[in-house]
Amino acid sequence: MPSRSDITYFGAGPALLPTDVLEEAAGALLNYNATGLGVAEHSHRSALAAGIINQAKADLASCLDIPDDYEILFMQGGGTGQFSTSVYNFAGAWVARKYKEIFGDVQGDPTDHPELLNQLKQAVDDELKIDYLVTGGWSQKASVEGERLLGSKHINIAADARKTNGGKFGIIPDESTWKLSENAALVYFCDNETVDGVEFPTFPKSLEPGPDGKGPIVVADMSSNILTRKIPVRNFSAIFFGAQKNLGMTGITVVVIKKSFLPPTISQPSPTLMRYLGLPVPPIIFQYETAAKNNSLYNTLSIFDVYVAGQVLKKLLRIYPNKVEGQQAVTDKKARLIYDAIEAFPEIYKIIPNKAVRSRMNICFRVTKGDDIDAAEKAFLEEATAQGLTGLKGHRSLGGIRASNYNSVPLEGAEKLATFIRGFATS
Incomplete structure (x- = not known):
């Protein structure tokens, strides 16, 4: 029977965790900070739990140089859950912006202004697009989920590696061939395709913001390469990643999102308006603004998983001054x-x-x-x-x-x- 020290594990996830972090976590699971209770037994509403969350957020921000105008959320459902969540939230944000553009300063119930409401519905039908760069199995699944939620007319496959690689993944199509929408609700790409072994070498030039800071709304799945290289956070509207590759244990998903997509800058349209427009209404636990308003504690979060992630971050900061x-x-x-x-x-x-x-x-x-x-x-x-x-x-x-x-x-x-x-x- 091999011991832990005899094994080097190269599995794709859940991944190997540092032994010293696991040893520390084992003690915390039995008795955290001499409280007589394990960290998994303390209330997620307690000051202790809030402290673990806030420290993990601060350490992640330090590791990745996350600017102050970004929020860090701990959610559940894995990267796959974010395939849906990102669609719900950024489609809603697109509608909110379009609503403001059409209604201007008009106040009150939108149904009192049927002409404007119909104009909004026509804009949604004609203009709302979500762009996907399909470079492997995960981005392909993300695009399928987007189509399932919104319908094919709102989905634009801006690039598909299989079309220029004999029906197989293994390349990233040249950016000159990408067919990006003019005003997409978001452009999604998977920064590292775990199944197919494909990684974007750098941030795509065609998605970079201009000198004025404006550019495409970019959402990236970094589940398998987060914390492995410096990233230009400001180029992204949101980044999400499951913890179970480089951060911690299966059970939590991290979202780093620009605060301009959260209240008070912008709020999700009402369920009534979304239903009128023929768009899906997100479950409340999948609303970014719900998670942000409640410091990721709207529902019961696994504080133990956040604690383990926090220990991994502390170790990284301790080992690497840079x-x-x-x-x-x-x-x-x-x-x-x-x-x-x-x-x-x-x-x-x-x-x-x-x-x-x-x-x-x-x-x-x-x-x-x-x-x-x-x-x-x-x-x-x-x-x-x-x-x-x-x-x-x-x-x-x-x-x-x-x-x-x-x-x-x-x-x-x-x-x-x-x-x-x-x-x-x-x-």
Whole structure:
């Protein structure tokens, strides 16, 4: 029976957590701060819980240099839940802006002004669009959910990698080919595709704000590469990510959103108006303004999960004085070690995505040693497991091998995997 120290886990998620954080959390689960109760047993309404939330928010803001005009929310439902939540909230924000444009200073019940109301409905029918950049399985699922909620007429697939890559993912289409809407309620992209091993190398030029600070409303899913590199937060209207890759445990989802999309700057339209316009009304727990007004405590939040995330953030800040940039240097070094080992044997291994967009986080490749790929990959996995290198099997939809290079995988673990890759190729 292997011990924890014998294993280097490369699974795509839930991911490895630092052992010292887990040891600290185990004690807190039994007796937090000598209160006689574990952290999971304290009321989420208590000052203790609020303190854990506020400290985690402050440390995340410090790690990522999040500006003061952004809010941090802890929600539930994972990244998949945000496929719906972002549609609900940003479609509502689009309607609120269009309402103000059409109604101006007109006060009172909008039904008292049928001409203006009909003008608004026509604008929604003709102009409301959500743009998706489809570069892998997760962005594809996000676009399907958007269509399910709003209908196909409101969904614009601005780019689809499969159309220029033989029906498969593995590239990011050139920005010159993107067909972005003029005034989209949001432009969604998945910054790192966990299944397909594709990562945006940098923030897309065509989505950058202009000199006046204005630009597209950009929402990104960073579930699998958050806290692994410095990001231009101001280029985004919202960023969301599940905690279970680089931040903590399954159970909480973080949203970093520009405050201009929250009250008092803007509020969601009334349910009555949304129903009249033929648009869905979000569940109250999926309203960003509800979460913001209640410091993420409208419903019972798992304070233990926030606590664990907070401990991970404290460790990152403690180890790297330059915060996420320090982690980025280590992440990039680990990725280079693994990719260099694979590339050294082109007759044995084949990296799946195009080199220009290879993910640093999810390294996807096939083992082509011999005539039987399935047998070769089975042998690779069995021998890797025997050496304590686990979680390397590729996603069921893609097959092959996938090494997930999350923050808690130590440099020594990446070195061990690289050595194994080289040794397997020459055995």
